[in-house]
Amino acid sequence: MTKSFGGLTAVDDVTVRVPEGQIHGILGPNGAGKTTVLNMVSGFIVPDSGSIQVFGEDLTGAKPFHVAQRGVARTYQNIRLFAGMTVLETVSAGAYAQRSSTILGALALSPSERRERREVRERAAALVEQVGVRADHDALAETLSYGDQRRVEIARALATDPQVLLLDEPTAGMNDAESDQVGQLLLGLREAGLTLILIEHNMRLVEEFCESVTVMNSGAVLAQGAPTWCLEQDDVKEAYFGKRSDAARVATLRRARRSPGGA
Structure with missing residues (x-):
């Protein structure tokens, strides 16, 4: 998919494939184009090019309520109650x-x-x-x-009884215990047959509960694959932290937190 707003390309030739019954994370720094991808999949924005396929059905350009009727539900980055x-x-x-x-x-x-x-x-x-x-x-x-x-x-x-659930930063504002509860909920939903796609900045949750990820920066895909492998890539670290030295220190902390004795 590709989407531009004026002279700015928010999403540039991005392809995301998520197997049925999997938890897939979309990662990247602020402004990477992550929410624009979810907005296109859920029908709020029409891509300039590319297509959106859900279980083999083309939903490109479908209105949000039609997308919802086809079994795609979502939550939002900013709470909307x-x-x-x-x-x-x-x-x-x-x-x-x-x-x-x-x-x-x-x-x-x-x-x-x-x-x-x-x-x-x-x-x-x-x-x-x-x-x-x-x-x-x-x-x-x-x-x-x-x-x-x-x-x-x-x-x-x-x-809405969805088959696909899109979650935009579902653990924002939560502590580690609350985030873990959401992670366990995601696992239960996957076991019940849902396919889940989430935007998330909580790397510990991503590594523990996502089976695959797409990492974006400046509208393009930097890496795709297993969470731990993607997060160890140098260009991914630089996209998040700006400098390799900062990235190395944060990566060391991330590994320490994954260890049995980590905080």
Whole structure:
């Protein structure tokens, strides 16, 4: 895919292939073009060239709601919750595209409408528990801690019943313990059959939970493959840290943190 904005090429001939049922990370410094890639896959931006294939179906140029109906859900870099809605209401909203009730049925509160509403709420409650939200289900989602708001967003995306889940910095603002919980959640979702693509700056989480990564810089691909191998490449280190000397020190710290006695 390629995408330019004015005279700036944000994504330059980038190819990302993710096998079904895998956790794939997209890495790179700020401004590398990572979120633009997710925006194109989810239909918010149309690529200037290239194509987007999901399980063999061409979704290039499809509207976001069509992409969602084809089984692709996402979360965002900046939290986007509905003001004034409870945790349960927010997650239930994700199931809208899957509902079969009609406007007339909703107005009349037909038996099928009441049954479907009950099933949606039960499913939403189960997802809230699955992602580890500790707050009361009737609490306003916008009043939750930063980490729980992130989890609510993931639960809302899961309510769309996706096959592919796109996550833009899902552990931003979380401590190591909270990040590990999200990592374990990702593993559980993969075991349940989902394909996951995440943008992430938490290298420890990437190395532990991602099976493959694409590293980007200035809109282009620097490296693709196993996380540890990619992060050891000199051009990847320089892209992140600017100087080889800084990169070497940070790489040493990263290896120390992976060791059994690391912090």
